[in-house]
Amino acid sequence: xxxxxxxxxxxxxxxxxxxxxxxxxxxxxxxxxxxxxxxxxxxxxxxxxxxxxxxxxxxxxxxxxxxxxxxxxxxxxxxxxxxxxxxxxxxxxxxxxxxxxxxxxxxxxxxxxxxxxxxxxxxxxxxxxxxxxxxxxxxxxxxxxxxxxxxxxxxxxxxxxxxxxxxxxxxxxxxxxxxxxxxxxxxxxxxxxxxxxxxxxxxxxxxxxxxxxxxxxxxxxxxxxxxxxxxxxxxxxxxxxxxxxxxxxx
Numbered sequence: 001x002x003x004x005x006x007x008x009x010x011x012x013x014x015x016x017x018x019x020x021x022x023x024x025x026x027x028x029x030x031x032x033x034x035x036x037x038x039x040x041x042x043x044x045x046x047x048x049x050x051x052x053x054x055x056x057x058x059x060x061x062x063x064x065x066x067x068x069x070x071x072x073x074x075x076x077x078x079x080x081x082x083x084x085x086x087x088x089x090x091x092x093x094x095x096x097x098x099x100x101x102x103x104x105x106x107x108x109x110x111x112x113x114x115x116x117x118x119x120x121x122x123x124x125x126x127x128x129x130x131x132x133x134x135x136x137x138x139x140x141x142x143x144x145x146x147x148x149x150x151x152x153x154x155x156x157x158x159x160x161x162x163x164x165x166x167x168x169x170x171x172x173x174x175x176x177x178x179x180x181x182x183x184x185x186x187x188x189x190x191x192x193x194x195x196x197x198x199x200x201x202x203x204x205x206x207x208x209x210x211x212x213x214x215x216x217x218x219x220x221x222x223x224x225x226x227x228x229x230x231x232x233x234x235x236x237x238x239x240x241x242x243x244x245x246x247x248x249x250x
Contacts, residue, residue: 003030007039008054020108024115036060048078050118055084081114094146141194149180162211166204201225201235
């Protein structure tokens with residue numbers, strides 16, 4: 001079962017969500033909060049797996065709630081699905097690893113997709129013994145990256161990323177079909193990625209291990225990573241031993 005809390009200052013919105021969740025056999029509603037204080041107390045008292053969280057509420061908004069919960073010692077952070085009538089917070093929501101972002105009014109089918117994502121993430125976390133939605137050392141790892149690219153907001157599954165390159169004050173995200181330029185640092189990108197899937201092979205390059213074919217050494221003893229499509233990514237000598245161990249264990 002997935003223990004969930006519903007947080008929304010509108011009673012009608014909570015009632016609608018509760019009705020839709022009756023079709024989700026995995027969900028057990030542990031409580032409902034109409035404001036920030038009630039929601040924070042409920043999370044502290046019930047330790048839910050999942051929080052359905054409205055963004056705009058009186059006093060403190062949904063992001064304030066999560067920030068306060070994160071500062072509470074001994075309180076496990078639940079996975080979060082935002083429910084809101086505003087699309088302007090989507091990038092910020094996924095930057096803090098929200099499972100999903102539901103725009104009101106959403107359908108039962110759209111809600112089911114969000115619940116399934118949460119269920120899958122919880123199952124992986126429990127299997128790995130890492131708690132609720134957290135990766136190694138208690139950190140959450142992104143399953144999707146959300147960013148603006150060519151006039152659109154793109155929701156990109158990290159599994160589709162083949163490699164990432166640093167370009168001055170930007171990073172270039174490379175998939176099989178296209179690339180995207182983000183104003184971001186390699187350090188922040190690396191923090192968001194699961195180290196079991198992604199590996200830094202150079203100060204300017206991160207590769208997705210599922211797309212790595214081999215590691216080559218040229219006549220000058222310089223290393224490179226060869227991807228399944230034949231593309232070569234330079235590798236620093238300091239990273240060579242580490243990737244060799246990882247590839248040997250896969």
